[in-house]
Amino acid sequence: MNSSDMQGELERLHPDCFGWALCCCRQRRDDAEEALQAAYLKVLDGKARFQGGSSLRTWLFGVIRHTAAEQRRRRWLRDALLLNWYSRMPAAIWRTDQHDSLGEAERSRALRTALEKLPARQREVLHLVFYQEMTVDEAALAMQIAKGTARIHFERGKSRLREILAGNDSRKQVFLKKEAP
Numbered sequence: 777m778n779s780s781d782m783q784g785e786l787e788r789l790h791p792d793c794f795g796w797a798l799c800c801c802r803q804r805r806d807d808a809e810e811a812l813q814a815a816y817l818k819v820l821d822g823k824a825r826f827q828g829g830s831s832l833r834t835w836l837f838g839v840i841r842h843t844a845a846e847q848r849r850r851r852w853l854r855d856a857l858l859l860n861w862y863s864r865m866p867a868a869i870w871r872t873d874q875h876d877s878l879g880e881a882e883r884s885r886a887l888r889t890a891l892e893k894l895p896a897r898q899r900e901v902l903h904l905v906f907y908q909e910m911t912v913d914e915a916a917l918a919m920q921i922a923k924g925t926a927r928i929h930f931e932r933g934k935s936r937l938r939e940i941l942a943g944n945d946s947r948k949q950v951f952l953k954k955e956a957p
Contacts, residue, residue: 779820786816789833792908796837796918799903800844803888807851811844818843830917837904837918890940898933901926 786793794812801807815836818824824839826832891899897919904915916926 785832793840795907797840800841811847815840815843834914834917838920890937893940894933894936897929901929902933
């Protein structure tokens, strides 16, 4: 596939790719934009090459996932170094401004919170299947895991999400029972 064809396909798939990048970056828009731009550069510069072993969309989602993971690792290292530097600064410099700037409906917030409680693989496979309309097998290819593993994460993720949204967080209940005297 030549460069202009690839660029056209990237433009066509951009909305889906951005949604997947958001999922890979835990709904942090700035991080998703950065990861997506880096993934596009890899593809257009030829650092990531489509071999035809899957659909272009599935392959591209894999590139985005790996690029987001690379950026998380770099950010973690940078943050660890900054934390070391900040620990030597006077306490008066530290300031935390936390506010909820999301004006979304309560239902959307509850779903996002519930999704965050899921393990990463369960969250990723659910996103690919429900938001990106992939099959579980295509999601497995994009995540570069076995099909059976993807199916297990899909079923466990759906089940766990139902529990959390219904308010029957069994893990929370078990934890509370262990803490009670």
